Amino acid sequence: MTAQAAVPVAGEPPAGSVPSPAERLRGWVFTPVPLARVALMRVVVYLFVVYDLFYVVNDPPHLAQNSAVLYRPIRIRTWLDLPTPSSGYVLTERAVVIAACALVITGVLLRLPRWLTALAGVVVAAGFTDWVSIGMSYSKVDHDHFALIMAVWVLPTVGTTLLRGRGAGLRSEAAGWALLCIQVGCVATYFLSAVAKVRYGGWDWVTGSTFAWAMTRRGTGLGRALLDPPWILTASQFLIFAIEVCSPVILWARGRVRYLMVLGFMVFHLSTYLAMKIHFLPLVICLLAFLPLEIVLQRREKPVP
């Protein structure tokens, strides 16, 4: 972090003054973080959105060809009067989202007009939200995209972020807020999963056979091997419920504890992938918002003397 520390922080209060409670709250919600971190986050998120269109929520082109009888629009689609999807609609939308992603990533590498990258970002946000909402509108709704949807809506608010050159090391409150929103999206996904388990399954969810249900229906060889003896999956239910309940700690944890928690969440997603091919990759990508990504740049770019 030495390179960052050397960069003057414009507008920061003078060092040594005691912050008021309002300043402390501001310091938490709007922690100034290097713009280069958001630049890297943009590269990862917008590349992933393109991947997502083809390998995660890749079914809208198939779904759009179904009889309209099978279309069960979720509320956001009816409220916004979005059309019953057709092939032409979803294929055009996918092409537009890819082009806009390319534009945003270009704006991280080269200096483009600020309005242009912001516009491209909004196009990705609206187009991708529409796309994923189509995937959720045939009566199966997943919750693995919450943090990613939040990410595509908040990332355009940060303004110009370049990977290198002047300004990359500047710390910005707008950047800190955007990353906090993504972090809250991740934590909400975990913590509210525990809330939903209590709401739908009851407090005894942990002692049931829900994971056995999942492994029986879609377990891989490894997943099915975990079915017997049953206590293995029961113990996993206790563990995962505990992880979800404790997840908000990561918002306050700093340094090694925070990075270990990120690693822990990633191991959890890897294990569900190995056991039943459910990876939650859109959420895994958003976990990167907890990491000081810009250190990968500092190794190559020595600070200017």
Add this chain to the structure above:
Amino acid sequence: MRLSGRSLIWRAAALAAGTLLVINGSVFGNDVYWPFGPMSQFAFRTGTNDVIRSTFLAAVDEDGMLQRVTLSPANLGIARAEIEGQQPRFVREPDMLSDLAANYRRIHPGVPELTQLWLCEKVTKLHNGRDAGSTTQTVVGWPENSQVPADLPEFGGLKVPYRAGTDSTPGSSPGSSPTSSPSSTEAAQ
């Protein structure tokens, strides 16, 4: 780079609103509130002595071959969980299965068309959390709402000649099979 007062206020308000929306969806809402709906995947409880239902499609093609048809967007235009979420509708309106036959015809040109479909469930009984054996139940058939034949091949693309009148559950009449399909919440995955 410090934000102006106005920038601070709208951002703080947006973060608060988003957080409240998703909490509201989780506590009071349901799936249609997406993206602010409850995080309901795997949130239902399966008891240690309950049954696990898993829907699949069986069909006879125009060559008279009985087979299983994979329920996936690539193979049939729609995923298993999406069929399960709408299963009660298929029971009420068996004609909806004709849409699946039409999808199959469109996605697999040149392959024998499906002329008889059965939506079925593999029902696995749990005993103290352990698999205590499975049975097959017919949910609904189209155009004939009959029972799926007992000699239905296992998964793996095998086809056998269809012989009418080889019901899997002799004595049970069509439509009497359990229709207590998983709710849209339970149909997760």
